Amino acid sequence: MKSKFLVGSALLLAAGTAAYAGDDHPVVVAQLKADFHAKGIAGMDRLDQDQVQATCSFKHSDELPQTLVHTLQAQQLASVRYPSDGKFLGDWRKGQALAESGKGDTWKDKPGAPNGGNCYNCHQIAPSESSYGTLGPSLYAYGKRRGNTAETQKYTYAKIFNAKAFNLCTAMPRFGYAGALTEEQIKDLVALLLDPESPVNR
């Protein structure tokens, strides 16, 4: 029998009470590393958790010590790289195409191929697209509701760059932080949400 089963009584003892940082956590990691293999662009380093991922594996933000949440969110916010030209609004048309695409970063995707934004997978955005997911809140009329101010533009850019800076255990990926989307792509998405000409706000 080739398959390795590393888990013994350690997990049993932890059953029911295990949080991410339980004594058995290294056992889980070791088991995953024994069983998975790199494929295409999806390397084994993807199994390594950073502190945010580990902290949020078994808990929502509101179940964690708030000092820890604030510390980690501040670290995430510090990771945001804002556009060097100080401009946040790109082309909402490109943003719409980007929001539609769910491509990118799987083991089937080619290295260097541009990623999609995956936005409609989880959010309602422009009213013309009726096939939208509901894992995230509706973003329809986002700009109308929040106003297209400099402050909102900066916040929206940062939110897409690293959503964990504002809600530590949110389901939303850290698109800029992870290198999944470029500065220009994020600007296009900010425009889709805030440009008064965008179908989101018309």
Next chain:
Amino acid sequence: MNRILVVAATALLFLGLAGAAWSETDGDDAQAQIEQYRQMLSDGNPAELNEMNGETLWKEARGPKKAGLEKCDLGLGPGVVKGAYAKLPRYFSDTGTMQDLESRLLTCMVNLQGFDRDELAKHAFDGTFGTPDLVAYVVGQSRGQAMSVPMDKPQEKAAFELGRQIFHYRAGPYDFACATCHGENGRRIRMQDLPNLTTTIGAQRAYTTWPAYRVSQSKFRSFQWRLNDCFRQQRFPEPGYASASTVALTTYLAAMANGATYQGPGIKR
């Protein structure tokens, strides 16, 4: 025979109508089409063809040892297929490990028929060795049976707990765990409803309708395939076929579904 013809004709219809037109992102149209197909298929799931092929393969003398699988022990004794899937995964003392159906099929096909394990695993999803059909046959033999995955042995409890922790393990470029999409009620990706697999009702609905005929791919898909494609979309590296991690995850989901009536093979988008 008429039944077979009806199923075959339906399957052909699928290939023609569904094969080309589907994509991951189709919305309302796709939903309407799915309903239409479900209606059409109330009298026959194309997976019945896979079940029939699988039954033939089960008995056929194959592999270097030119043997059938009639002596394969799926947990209820050599040759007992009826009801076996509803009690898997479980601990097998002869291999000293937790095994789901597909892991156990590997054991039987290696030991009884002399196939090479790595070759079987490499081609598990593409049908080279008939694995999907064998899966369809075995799961079909548990239709109508109550799910009762054993949780008696320490290894079975440990696998459940490991599976639960893997289900919640967030990692990768997008920070996804299984739980990110399958941990809340009433959510969708695009138009696709997401079962909440951390609840009894959600796990029961999902687990009892897999493996399934996948309309968008015109193929029968096993549970190991389902997990593999979830991990792909999770942006993880690839799980080993029938590896301990995937068996543990299956143990968690299957045991969560305990008590429900198994209804597979199912039919999916």
